[in-house]
Amino acid sequence: MQLIPALVLAAALPAATFVALDLAIPRAAAATQPTDSQALYEQHCQSCHGVNRLGGAGPALLPESLSRIKPAEAHSVIRDGRPASQMAAYSHVLNDAQITGLVDYLYQPAAVPPTWSDADIRASHRILKDVATLPTAPQHGADPRNLFVVVEAGNHHVRVLDGDRFEELANFQSHFALHGGPKFSPDGRFVYFASRDGWISVYDLHNLCMIAEVRAGLNTRNLAVSNDGRWVLVGNYLPGNLVLLDARDLSLIKHIPTVGQDGTPSRVSAVYTAPPRDSFVVALKDVQEAWELSYAGEPTFEPRRIKAADYLDDFSFTPDYRYLLATSRKAHGGQVIDLDTGKAVTDIPLPGMPHLGSGIYWKRDGKWVFATPNVSKGLISVLDLETWKLIKEIPTEGPGFFMRSQANSPYAWTDVFFGPNNDAVHLIDKQTLEVAHTLRPMPGKNAAHVEFTNDGRYALLSVWDTDGALLVYDANTLEEVKRIPMNKPSGKYNVGNKIEFAEGTSH
Numbered sequence: 001m002q003l004i005p006a007l008v009l010a011a012a013l014p015a016a017t018f019v020a021l022d023l024a025i026p027r028a029a030a031a032t033q034p035t036d037s038q039a040l041y042e043q044h045c046q047s048c049h050g051v052n053r054l055g056g057a058g059p060a061l062l063p064e065s066l067s068r069i070k071p072a073e074a075h076s077v078i079r080d081g082r083p084a085s086q087m088a089a090y091s092h093v094l095n096d097a098q099i100t101g102l103v104d105y106l107y108q109p110a111a112v113p114p115t116w117s118d119a120d121i122r123a124s125h126r127i128l129k130d131v132a133t134l135p136t137a138p139q140h141g142a143d144p145r146n147l148f149v150v151v152e153a154g155n156h157h158v159r160v161l162d163g164d165r166f167e168e169l170a171n172f173q174s175h176f177a178l179h180g181g182p183k184f185s186p187d188g189r190f191v192y193f194a195s196r197d198g199w200i201s202v203y204d205l206h207n208l209c210m211i212a213e214v215r216a217g218l219n220t221r222n223l224a225v226s227n228d229g230r231w232v233l234v235g236n237y238l239p240g241n242l243v244l245l246d247a248r249d250l251s252l253i254k255h256i257p258t259v260g261q262d263g264t265p266s267r268v269s270a271v272y273t274a275p276p277r278d279s280f281v282v283a284l285k286d287v288q289e290a291w292e293l294s295y296a297g298e299p300t301f302e303p304r305r306i307k308a309a310d311y312l313d314d315f316s317f318t319p320d321y322r323y324l325l326a327t328s329r330k331a332h333g334g335q336v337i338d339l340d341t342g343k344a345v346t347d348i349p350l351p352g353m354p355h356l357g358s359g360i361y362w363k364r365d366g367k368w369v370f371a372t373p374n375v376s377k378g379l380i381s382v383l384d385l386e387t388w389k390l391i392k393e394i395p396t397e398g399p400g401f402f403m404r405s406q407a408n409s410p411y412a413w414t415d416v417f418f419g420p421n422n423d424a425v426h427l428i429d430k431q432t433l434e435v436a437h438t439l440r441p442m443p444g445k446n447a448a449h450v451e452f453t454n455d456g457r458y459a460l461l462s463v464w465d466t467d468g469a470l471l472v473y474d475a476n477t478l479e480e481v482k483r484i485p486m487n488k489p490s491g492k493y494n495v496g497n498k499i500e501f502a503e504g505t506s507h
C-alpha cells in the first residue's frame with residue numbers, strides 16, 4: 001500500500017502544489033514493509049522527494065543537499081515531522097530501525113550520478129504572471145526604495161516590509177532553504193531568490209506577486225543579476241556549472257560548464273556582478289581560476305580566465321571593483337587579484353575562515369578599510385585597502401557571520417553567531433576600531449544579521465530563533481523602536497541599499 005505523498009523532509013512547495021497539502025498525511029502502516037532502505041524510500045518518500053532523490057515538491061535528499069543537516073536531525077524530522085511544512089511524522093509508520101536505515105541511505109551518494117540537463121531546467125520553468133499585463137508603477141503606496149525583503153528561514157517565508165512604518169506589505173511562502181542575499185533588478189522592481197535546492201524565483205515588488213520560477217540546478221551557491229537587468233547568472237555546486245537565465249521571466253539562455261583550463265570540472269563557489277565593469281565575476285572551487293564574463297553589449301558570456309594562487313571559496317570587491325579580496329579556507333588566508341591585469345597581486349593575512357562575502361568597507365582617516373567577520377575565530381580582521389596590510393584584529397565574544405554598516409552610521413554592526421555568546425551583537429566604532437557597544441537584544445537567543453534603512457536612521461536586526469523577532473533599532477540612540485515576532489528571520493535587505501550597492505551593505 002502506498003502512502004500519498006510520502007516523506008517531505010521539508011516543504012518546498014510552489015503555490016501551484018498547495019492542493020496536495022491535505023494528502024501529506026501518512027496512511028496506516030503497510031502490512032508488509034520493505035526492509036530495504038531504498039525500497040522504503042521509493043515507497044514512502046519518492047512521490048515528494050523525487051526519483052533518485054533529486055527533489056520534487058520536497059527538497060532533494062542527496063548527501064550534497066543534506067550536508068548542513070546532521071543525521072540525528074534528519075532522523076527526528078522523519079520520526080516527528082517538520083512543523084509548518086508538508087513533512088508529516090512517520091513514527092507510527094516506520095520503526096526506529098527503518099528510520100535509521102533510511103537516514104543512512106539518504107546520506108549515501110546516489111547510485112546513478114545526479115544530472116540536471118537543459119531539458120530538466122526547461123521542464124521546471126513556470127511563468128506565474130505575465131509581466132506585460134501588470135502596472136509598471138508601485139501599487140503599494142510605500143517608498144519603493146525603502147522596502148525591506150526579509151527571509152523568514154524558520155517557516156520558509158518571505159515578508160516585504162514598508163521601511164518607513166515597518167508594516168508588512170506581503171508575506172509569502174518561498175522555496176525550501178533560501179540562501180544568500182536576494183538580488184534586485186537595477187530599478188528595484190524585481191527581486192530574485194535562490195534556494196539551496198536550485199530553485200530561482202523572481203518576485204515583483206511593485207505588484208507584490210511572484211512572476212516566475214525555475215530549477216536551475218540541484219545544489220546552488222548563489223545568483224547575480226547584471227547591472228542592465230537583462231541577465232541572471234546562477235552558480236551551482238551540483239551539477240558544477242553556471243546557468244544563464246533571462247532576467248525577465250527566468251527562461252533558460254544556456255548553461256556554461258565550469259571546466260578549468262586543464263579540463264578539470266569544478267563547482268562554483270560564488271558569482272557576483274561588478275557593475276562598473278559590466279561583468280559577472282565567478283570564483284571556482286575545484287580549479288585555481290576566477291572567471292570574468294562580460295555582459296556589455298551583445299555578450300557571448302565567454303569566460304575570461306584569471307589564474308588564482310589558490311582555490312577560491314568566496315570573495316569581495318574593493319569599492320572601485322578593480323580588485324578581488326578572495327579566500328581559500330583551506331589555505332587559511334586570502335589573496336588579492338587584480339581584475340585589470342588578471343594577476344594575483346599579494347597574499348593577505350586572514351586567519352581562520354573569514355566570511356568575505358559579508359565583508360564591508362568604509363573610509364577611516366580618508367582611506368578605505370575593509371573588515372570581515374570570521375566563522376571560525378572570534379575576531380574581525382580590518383585591512384588597509386591601499387597597502388593590503390592588516391590594521392587590526394578586533395576581538396569579539398565569538399566567531400561571527402555577518403557585518404553591516406551604512407555611510408551615515410558611526411558603527412559597523414557584527415554578530416557573534418557561534419558559541420555561548422551568540423546572543424551578542426557588537427557595534428564597532430569605524431574610526432577607533434574598538435567595540436563601542438555590545439547589545440543583547442533577547443538574552444539567550446542568537447542575534448544576527450543587520451540591515452539599515454536607506455537613510456541609515458534605523459537598523460533592523462534578526463533574533464534567529466523559532467520564537468524570534470525582527471527588531472528595529474534607532475541607529476543613533478540604539479533604542480529599540482519596534483519588535484515584529486518572526487520564526488528564525490535570517491537576512492533582510494533594503495531595496496535602496498542593494499540597488500545602490502551602498503557602502504556598508506553586502507553585494
Ligand code: DHE
Pocket residue numbers: 068153178179180181182221222223269270314357358375401402449490491506507
Ligand atoms: Fe551563507 C550569504 C556561503 C552557511 C546565511 N553565504 C552567503 C554568500 C556565500 C555564502 C558565498 C554570498 C552569496 C550571495 O549573497 O549572493 N554560507 C556560505 C558558506 O560557505 C557556508 C559557511 C556553508 C554552507 O553551507 O554553504 C554558509 N549561510 C550559512 C549558514 O549556515 C547561514 C547562517 C544560514 C543559512 O541560511 O544557510 C547562512 N549566507 C547566509 C545569509 C547570506 C549568506 C543570510 C546573505 C547575507 C547578506 O547580507 O547578503
